[in-house]
Amino acid sequence: MQLTRRHVLGLTAGAAAFAVAGVQITPAFASAEDAEKLIMDFTGGATAAEGKISLTAPEIAENGNTVPVSVNVDSAMEGDDLVESVIILADGNPNPAVATFHFTEMSGEALATTRMRLAKTQNVIAVAKMKDGSFFMDKKQVKVTIGGCGG
Amino acid sequence: MASKPRIKVPKSASAGEVITIKTLISHEMESGQRKDKDGNPIPRQIINKFTCTFDEQVVFECDLDPAISANPYFEFNAKVPASGTFKFTWLDDDGSVYEAEAPIEVK
Amino acid sequence: MKRLLVAGVMVASVFAGSGPVLAEPVDDTLEIDGMPIITRTKAPEGHPFDEVLSGWLFREAETRDVERETIENPGMIAVEDGETMWNTVEGTEGKSCASCHNDAAETMKGVGARFPKWDADSKKPINIELQINKCRTEQMGAEALAFNKGGQQELTAYIKHQSLGMPVELDLTEGDMQSWWEKGKDVYYTRTGQLNLACASCHETAMGKFIRADHLSQGQVNGFPTYRLKSGLTSLHQRFRGCIRDTRAEQPKAFSDDLMALETYVTWRGTGLSVETPSVRQ
Numbered sequence: 001m002q003l004t005r006r007h008v009l010g011l012t013a014g015a016a017a018f019a020v021a022g023v024q025i026t027p028a029f030a031s032a033e034d035a036e037k038l039i040m041d042f043t044g045g046a047t048a049a050e051g052k053i054s055l056t057a058p059e060i061a062e063n064g065n066t067v068p069v070s071v072n073v074d075s076a077m078e079g080d081d082l083v084e085s086v087i088i089l090a091d092g093n094p095n096p097a098v099a100t101f102h103f104t105e106m107s108g109e110a111l112a113t114t115r116m117r118l119a120k121t122q123n124v125i126a127v128a129k130m131k132d133g134s135f136f137m138d139k140k141q142v143k144v145t146i147g148g149c150g151g
Numbered sequence: 152m153a154s155k156p157r158i159k160v161p162k163s164a165s166a167g168e169v170i171t172i173k174t175l176i177s178h179e180m181e182s183g184q185r186k187d188k189d190g191n192p193i194p195r196q197i198i199n200k201f202t203c204t205f206d207e208q209v210v211f212e213c214d215l216d217p218a219i220s221a222n223p224y225f226e227f228n229a230k231v232p233a234s235g236t237f238k239f240t241w242l243d244d245d246g247s248v249y250e251a252e253a254p255i256e257v258k
Numbered sequence: 259m260k261r262l263l264v265a266g267v268m269v270a271s272v273f274a275g276s277g278p279v280l281a282e283p284v285d286d287t288l289e290i291d292g293m294p295i296i297t298r299t300k301a302p303e304g305h306p307f308d309e310v311l312s313g314w315l316f317r318e319a320e321t322r323d324v325e326r327e328t329i330e331n332p333g334m335i336a337v338e339d340g341e342t343m344w345n346t347v348e349g350t351e352g353k354s355c356a357s358c359h360n361d362a363a364e365t366m367k368g369v370g371a372r373f374p375k376w377d378a379d380s381k382k383p384i385n386i387e388l389q390i391n392k393c394r395t396e397q398m399g400a401e402a403l404a405f406n407k408g409g410q411q412e413l414t415a416y417i418k419h420q421s422l423g424m425p426v427e428l429d430l431t432e433g434d435m436q437s438w439w440e441k442g443k444d445v446y447y448t449r450t451g452q453l454n455l456a457c458a459s460c461h462e463t464a465m466g467k468f469i470r471a472d473h474l475s476q477g478q479v480n481g482f483p484t485y486r487l488k489s490g491l492t493s494l495h496q497r498f499r500g501c502i503r504d505t506r507a508e509q510p511k512a513f514s515d516d517l518m519a520l521e522t523y524v525t526w527r528g529t530g531l532s533v534e535t536p537s538v539r540q
Contacts, residue, residue: 098216099214100213102211112225113225114225117220
């Protein structure tokens with residue numbers, strides 16, 4: 001995949017294009033720590049487990065200005081089996097906070113979609129807070145491409 | 152031009168049914184990260200809160216940060232216990248409140 | 259989910275292929291709020307391609323999905339603004355568009371599929387934007403709208419949206435439309451700018467290939483004004499000028515003879531495609 005990437009770059013493969021669109025991801029983003037801190041604030045220091053929550057975002061976003069993102073949490077949405085809120089973070093944006101969804105029994109299902117801005121290729125993180133005090137997390141990397149044509 | 156918020160709510164549902172609601176509103180969502188032609192920062196102005204209620208009960212809320220795209224779009228679900236009215240409010244940083252509502256009939 | 263999987267397969271095939279990168283336009287069908295949209299059709303006689311393909315087929319699944327329901331399409335905000343403008347009285351004659359043309363849903367149906375048309379007064383092709391200005395100055399006693407100003411794009415989008423789903427078909431027998439078509443063809447195939455590119459270099463010769471991360475389409479105009487994820491509502495002449503700027507050439511003025519000829523020719527190249535206004539693109 002890495003070898004063929006250069007073919008994809010096509011007509012005007014510049015150094016900048018490699019840096020941005022390349023498969024290799026810079027290991028540490030400036031705001032990855034900020035994202036971690038926001039998660040800790042949200043969970044009150046508790047560890048978020050895997051499972052229950054699924055985050056849907058494109059593997060490759062055609063434009064970073066408008067990237068669809070959905071969350072779906074497996075929950076009866078009744079009694080103690082209730083999702084109270086879901087925080088969405090993007091750990092490579094100037095400010096990692098994207099949105100916080102709040103659900104109630106009236107939501108019926110803990111499911112929501114919106115559209116976000118991503119400054120570059122990065123991880124999008126969703127953490128769900130359950131009424132029983134537990135937390136669940138999912139994470140997806142979204143590659144943000146740089147178009148050939150400013151137009 | 153300030154256009155009306157766009158909302159899509161089914162006209163009817165059966166009692167207890169979970170329906171999907173979609174909303175779209177016109178807004179620049181100025182992030183505060185941009186600069187004007189003279190290099191001065193453009194101040195942030197976003198919609199920071201969206202709320203959907205059904206007969207005064209909260210169904211869904213969202214706190215928005217500047218990373219939400221221009222013309223904020225939401226899709227979410229709602230349980231319909233009886234005939235009633237969904238109300239939607241969007242709060243702007245400048246204090247403006249944009250509102251819309253849609254009735255639903257339980258058959 | 260199925261759409262995501264299809265997209266995944268498509269993306270994988272693009273990235274995994276060796277040799278020249280060519281990605282077929284996706285095999286997908288479009289309905290907007292249940293109305294069938296022609297995104298792929300047999301090309302008219304004399305066309306360089308066998309099939310004309312909407313730019314919709316060249317976009318990723320997530321972008322394509324935004325166009326399927328008008329409630330999800332941010333371009334519809336502009337269409338509603340255009341509707342407000344349609345009903346707003348302006349100028350010394352105390353008229354709005356609606357004063358003469360009543361309900362746009364009836365009177366403007368089909369208009370967006372047939373423009374540009376021959377304008378006997380100016381002896382040139384006229385597009386929707388210029389027709390609006392003609393009405394404003396001659397009927398409403400209002401000032402002509404400057405390019406992309408004063409709601410020009412929104413009103414154009416509203417008028418064209420009334421023809422949603424209808425196939426594009428120009429009448430080249432009117433006036434000198436044929437010679438403007440020829441002139442537009444010359445513009446289309448003339449290389450310009452420091453990069454020495456013609457419209458045809460990207461949208462005909464390299465159609466289906468990637469220019470960096472952009473999947474090059476046929477450059478069809480059936481969805482203009484279009485909502486670009488990058489920059490919001492975008493008019494056709496804005497897009498023409500953007501493309502030309504990217505070839506590092508001097509940009510012709512909006513509605514100049516060169517660009518009116520190009521609009522005539524490029525619109526013909528999309529003969530048979532449904533009007534998609536406001537389409538959603540990257």
